[in-house]
Amino acid sequence: MILDERGKKYLISGIEEFQSDLGIITEEQIANAKIGDEIKSHLNHSFKIMKPNVNDFIDLMERKCSILIQKDIGTVLAHTGLGSGDKVVDAGTGAGAISLNFGNIVGDKGQVYSYEIREDFAEIASRNIKNFGIKNIKIKNQDIKEGIDEKDVDLIFLDLPRPFEIFEEAYDSLKLGGWLAVYSPYIDQAEISYRITKKLGFYNIKIIETLQRNLEVRPQGVRPQTRMVGHSGYLLFARKL
Numbered sequence: 001m002i003l004d005e006r007g008k009k010y011l012i013s014g015i016e017e018f019q020s021d022l023g024i025i026t027e028e029q030i031a032n033a034k035i036g037d038e039i040k041s042h043l044n045h046s047f048k049i050m051k052p053n054v055n056d057f058i059d060l061m062e063r064k065c066s067i068l069i070q071k072d073i074g075t076v077l078a079h080t081g082l083g084s085g086d087k088v089v090d091a092g093t094g095a096g097a098i099s100l101n102f103g104n105i106v107g108d109k110g111q112v113y114s115y116e117i118r119e120d121f122a123e124i125a126s127r128n129i130k131n132f133g134i135k136n137i138k139i140k141n142q143d144i145k146e147g148i149d150e151k152d153v154d155l156i157f158l159d160l161p162r163p164f165e166i167f168e169e170a171y172d173s174l175k176l177g178g179w180l181a182v183y184s185p186y187i188d189q190a191e192i193s194y195r196i197t198k199k200l201g202f203y204n205i206k207i208i209e210t211l212q213r214n215l216e217v218r219p220q221g222v223r224p225q226t227r228m229v230g231h232s233g234y235l236l237f238a239r240k241l
């Protein structure tokens with residue numbers, strides 16, 4: 001990743017020159033640069049070479065659909081206690097935002113299986129994962145409603161229409177103590193999900209909505225920003241015990 005003097009970040013491929021309004025950096029300069037180096041464009045502006053973390057990468061990666069936002073990803077990771085070595089099933093992948101976070105957390109000893117019904121989206125997500133340089137995420141261009149192949153799963157995360165159609169399958173695939181987490185943009189879907197998980201014998205069922213309000217620091221004082229993200233989605237959590 002390359003960072004300009006304004007703090008604006010860009011992904012670089014490493015195989016072609018980089019151009020911006022602050023000048024050109026040649027392919028050769030990029031090839032010879034190391035993480036932490038500072039290089040000058042032909043207009044004498046400074047650029048820093050930095051390793052992107054998962055959030056930088058998601059901000060800049062290729063996508064053709066909406067992606068989960070940090071407040072919701074964070075809630076899933078914290079609520080389920082996901083950790084190193086865990087096995088995760090995720091659907092649909094979209095561009096791979098939460099899959100990348102799962103892969104980042106479970107590490108080399110863990111594994112993420114991410115189902116995506118659309119071939120074009122599965123290809124984009126596979127490219128994103130390869131470019132991030134992580135090897136523990138397998139994208140499956142499959143309809144998850146045709147079956148979950150994995151067993152003894154620590155976390156099943158669903159972000160797709162009518163998720164409750166596979167809750168029974170999800171229950172069978174989870175290990176004892178495993179979590180089902182479901183993201184729903186509409187409250188109706190969250191409610192149906194609640195009732196069905198209860199009927200299926202899940203425990204610790206909870207629906208959470210996370211609101212994030214940023215503060216701004218002005219010369220006159222500190223106050224919440226006038227605008228905030230009004231709504232993203234509801235998260236349902238249910239545990240197999």
Ligand SMILES: C[S@@+](CC[C@H](N)C(=O)[O-])C[C@H]1O[C@@H](n2cnc3c(N)ncnc32)[C@H](O)[C@@H]1O
Pocket residue numbers: 065066067068091092093094095096097098099115116117118121142143144145159160161
């Ligand atoms: C909102 S996007 C997912 C965003 C993603 N979870 C993220 O982390 O940003 C919903 C995705 O679900 C996929 N999808 C819908 N039904 C599916 C199914 N039955 N099996 C697998 N993927 C499905 C869609 O093609 C779409 O890419």
